[in-house]
Amino acid sequence: MTEDRIVYAIGDIHGMAGLLRNLLERIEAHAIQRQAVPQLVFLGDLVDRGHENVAVLDTVCDCLDRYEGSRLILGNHDEYFLKFLDGTLDAESRGNWHTYGGLETLRSYGVDPDDDEKTAAARVRERYPHHYRLLLEAVPCVDLDRFFLVHAGVRPGVPLNAQAPQDLRWIREPFLSSEASFGKTVVHGHTITKSGRPEVFPNRVAIDTGAYASGHLTAAVLPSPTAEAAADRDIAFLST
Numbered sequence: 001m002t003e004d005r006i007v008y009a010i011g012d013i014h015g016m017a018g019l020l021r022n023l024l025e026r027i028e029a030h031a032i033q034r035q036a037v038p039q040l041v042f043l044g045d046l047v048d049r050g051h052e053n054v055a056v057l058d059t060v061c062d063c064l065d066r067y068e069g070s071r072l073i074l075g076n077h078d079e080y081f082l083k084f085l086d087g088t089l090d091a092e093s094r095g096n097w098h099t100y101g102g103l104e105t106l107r108s109y110g111v112d113p114d115d116d117e118k119t120a121a122a123r124v125r126e127r128y129p130h131h132y133r134l135l136l137e138a139v140p141c142v143d144l145d146r147f148f149l150v151h152a153g154v155r156p157g158v159p160l161n162a163q164a165p166q167d168l169r170w171i172r173e174p175f176l177s178s179e180a181s182f183g184k185t186v187v188h189g190h191t192i193t194k195s196g197r198p199e200v201f202p203n204r205v206a207i208d209t210g211a212y213a214s215g216h217l218t219a220a221v222l223p224s225p226t227a228e229a230a231a232d233r234d235i236a237f238l239s240t
Contacts (some may be wrong), residue, residue, distance in 0.1 A: 004036040005069070007222040008238070011043055011198075011207040012075065012189040015050025015104060019217040020059055022240045026157070027219060038067050041142050043189040044075025044169070048101030049212040055107040055133050058132045072189055073239060075151040075190065076169045081105055082135040085121050101212075140165045147184065147222055152190035153204070179203065188221055196232035198237045203234060216240055222229035 003031050008027050013020050030091055031038045040063050064070045074082070081096035083089040083107075089097070098113065106113055109118045109128070125132045141163070142149040148160050153175035155167045157226045167175075172191055189208035193199045198218050199206045211217040221236040 004034070004224070005039045006036045006146065006224070007039045007041060007147075008039045009034065009043055009147075009187050009207065009220040009222060011209060011220075012057050012211060013042070013050075013217060014045055014048055014077070014101065014110065014212040015053040015056055016217060017050075017052035017055035017059060018212045019211050019215065019240045020056055023061070023219055023238065024218050026238045026240075030221065037074055038056070038065075040067050040070040041149050041208070042072045042225035043068075043187070044073045044076070045077045045189060045208075046072070047081050047105045048077040048097075049104060050101075051104055051107045051108055051224075052138065054131075055139045057128070057134060061130050061134050062084070062220065071142055071148060072138040073141060073151050073164050073170060074133060074135065077101065078135055079169060082132075085125055085132050085135070085189065087118055087121060089117070092220045118192070120188060140168045143184075146184055148184040153188050154182055154186055156182070160184065175204075187222070198239070201234065207237070208229070209239065211240075 008164065027038050027134045042060055046056050060072060078100055080093060083093060103113060109124050150168045153167055153171045154163050155171060155173055156178040158223060176191060186204040188204060188206060192208050192210040193206050196209055196214050198209060205220055207218045207220050209216040209218045216239050218237055223237060
């Protein structure tokens, strides 16, 4: 007998490991109640701003090993950290990263910003090879039957299978204000919702609820492609 699976899309975590653990407990209970197996899709930005970055990556690694089919989508903050680890972080990116939360990530890995960067990165890669591998193997998007899962969004007018990775990780406008159909419902994070709660639009679902500032981390529960009843086709949400 094939087990039912439920896809849970998890928004920007930003180093908040306690919130992630609480949300995962809710997801597990939700899936058990429905006699289903969770399939987790992390929408990126695991790191920066919060102070529990090592614990977040440990937890995500464990989830990807534990729940078959689970994936990590690379966020723009994760991309900065990956570039630090592989020695390709340029001066402009380094400044932006440090300004917008990268220093918290470095400190959580025991790195002083004044340390020699190459030496520090090699030390982190050696001590946390599973974290480096996690980021290397992260994907730009996850394409499901009715949903297109990304970190930031998509560029209107460009087919989903031709989107540039840079847009998938960084775009805000003209994506956020677009009323056009994208062909599938885009589920994304990256931009904190104005309400501080998940927001549903005709063409997209926004689930970055600002965990590091608000204390609310959100997952979208995506309906099965085989759902027939109207209620079963609705997107539900779980939050801390």
